[in-house]
Amino acid sequence: MISQAIHRRGLLLSGAAALLVSSCARAANPKTLVVYKTPYCGCCKGWVAHMTRAGFTPTIHEVEDLAPVRARYGVPFKLSSCHTGVIGGYVIEGHVPADDVARLLREKPKALGLTAPGMPIGSPGMEVPDRPAERFDTLLLLDRSGRTQVFATHGA
Known part of the structure; x- marks a missing residue:
């Protein structure tokens, strides 16, 4: 009993x-985004604001050196930018537009994530008054060796 x-x-x-x-x-929340950035970067704040307006929920981690973060997620230096995000098992490097991140999460390709190398003028967070947006590609980062393919094209 x-x-x-x-x-x-x-x-x-x-x-x-x-x-x-x-x-x-x-x-x-499937739109929870972890963002690693240095405390000194102003354009990163602009990108975070862009992502927030698009419905993502960012959590910010300020670090002095992004190289270990990029190494952890497989982003080669030649494809780097000023901040690194992580969402849904993917890495998001740089000023990648929110629509591209949403598409990545919807389509779920076999890849490490997305990158917008450098800091293209006109990309989210890099808007400059009286300057037209540069043409830039969001790249699908296929593997740790740095193989990519164009995911989306933006700008002029």
Whole structure:
């Protein structure tokens, strides 16, 4: 009788734990974006504001050196920019437009993530009054060796 009561109690507790885990999983925001940036970069703030306006929820981590972050996520120096984001298992390097990130999350290609190398004028966070946007590509970062393919083209 006592062992049956203990068994029922265990089943109830494991069932409650399963409900808690599933409700937490459903509550997790799929648009949560972790951003690594230096404390000195102003254009990074502009990109974060762009992502926020597009419905993403950024969490900012200020670091003195982005090289270890980029190495961790497989972004070669030649494809780097001034900040690194992580979302949905993908790395987002630089001033990548929010629409490109949303498309990446929707299509889920087999890749490390997206990069907009450098700091193209007119890209999100790099808007300059009285200067037209430069043409730039968002690149799909295929692997740690730096292989890419054009994901989207923006600007003039």
